[in-house]
Amino acid sequence: MNGRIPVVLPPVAGELFSSWIVRHAAFYGVPSLTMLCHCLPEAVSLHVADRTLSRDQANRLAEMFSTDAKTVLRMTFANVQSSVHRFISKEPLQRCSNCKSGPSDPGPILRSDMQGWRITCPHCCRPFQDIAQGDHSHPFxxxxxxxxxxxxxxxxxxxxxxxxxxxxxxxxxxxxxxxxxxxxxxxxxxxxxxxxxxxxxxxxxxxxxxxxxxxxxxxxxxxxxxxxxxxxxxxxxxxxxxxxxxxxxxxxxxxxxxxxxxxxxxxxxxxxxxxxxxxxxxx
Ligand SMILES: [Zn+2]
Structure with missing residues (x-):
């Protein structure tokens, strides 16, 4: 692949940047980090990119994916202060059964799946489900x-x-x-x-x-x-x-x-x- 990405998969509402890259990597049959480094040679990991993507990097990605930098940045946590990072998980914590398809198809990962301060889905306001523990009692x-x-x-x-x-x-x-x-x-x-x-x-x-x-x-x-x-x-x-x-x-x-x-x-x-x-x- 050179320059612009020929086929671009549109991000779903609230999708996490790394999830979007992973889906493109699967589409083109390459490892996820290879996909990211094809776009940003200096990138060290998808996780770091999720948290620290710069405006310049977003501009370059936007050019390659034929979109705008705002759309790219909105998928990351570049808007939050570093003190907030400890409240953001490295792995998805939760999912909204209303906004996602069945368990055999986990689908794209959303930003809100990683947010350790949420109990409800920001897209439909329904309670989240715990990915690790499934249904659980509700003591509070x-x-x-x-x-x-x-x-x-x-x-x-x-x-x-x-x-x-x-x-x-x-x-x-x-x-x-x-x-x-x-x-x-x-x-x-x-x-x-x-x-x-x-x-x-x-x-x-x-x-x-x-x-x-x-x-x-x-x-x-x-x-x-x-x-x-x-x-x-x-x-x-x-x-x-x-x-x-x-x-x-x-x-x-x-x-x-x-x-x-x-x-x-x-x-x-x-x-x-x-x-x-x-x-x-x-x-
Ligand atoms: Zn939802």
Whole structure:
């Protein structure tokens, strides 16, 4: 192949850039990375291209695929800040059964399949299905309305940089920090207690039943059936305001407490017109 791609497959609504390249590679019978490097010789992987495609690269791709750079960029996550990347999975997390064909034909991968802050399809608003676990129980159904509010807050922050009195994505990270439960549990299974459990009291029991819980501020993508708890937690804290962060500080301890204070004091102080962060102490 030289220059312009002779047969161009139109992207489906919301398709991920790498998925579009993979479909062209299958059409032309070449490996996916070969297809990408044919268009962008400097490309190192499809995953990196999804996240960091530049305007210049988009212009070159648009020329080869007889489309416009905006269409190419819209398929990538080039619009989001690098701090949002930790909320974007490397593999598809979820799918909308309404917008895709049957399981034997998974079809194109959409941007929204990778977004760790979503529980509903942005194209038809129906609930997503978990790709890895299939149908699952819904332990946080009672928080559905708050979870949808949280989803919108996080989506506005991630995709459009819209914030309220704080960054909702930062709230999500803070809520995943560990806490010390009160009263202190006899079994001392401290791994399962998160700050989020103060806002969503059902969380502790659900995590205990799961038997493990790996999400953290560094890896903040929750399994789809538990994700509504985090979204609802963000919506609750956002609605109550900085004084809730002040209350949550009291549920942390030791180094976690110092880190939590470090990351929340400036929000509380700016909301209440107080001076800078306090001196850290281990209590
Ligand atoms: Zn859908």
């Amino acid at each position: 159904d009672q928080y559905h309305a708050a979870a949808l509010r949280g989803e919108k807050l996080l989506d506005d922050d991630a995709e459009r940089g819209i914030q309220t009195w704080t960054r909702p994505l930062e709230l999500a990270r803070l809520l995943l920090m560990r806490r010390v439960p009160c009263p202190f549990p006899r079994n001392a299974e401290l791994w399962r207690y998160r700050v989020l459990g103060v806002a969503i009291p059902d969380l502790d029991d659900v995590i205990a039943k799961e038997g493990s819980f790996s999400p953290s501020p560094k890896h903040p993508i929750l399994p789809l059936h538990i994700r509504p708890a985090l979204l609802a937690g963000v919506a609750i804290v956002e609605r109550v305001g900085p004084e809730m962060l002040q209350m949550l500080q009291a549920h942390t301890f030791g180094h976690n407490r110092n880190r939590f204070i470090e990351e929340t004091d400036h929000l509380i102080n700016s909301a209440f017109g107080l001076p800078g962060p306090r001196q850290m102490q281990l209590i």
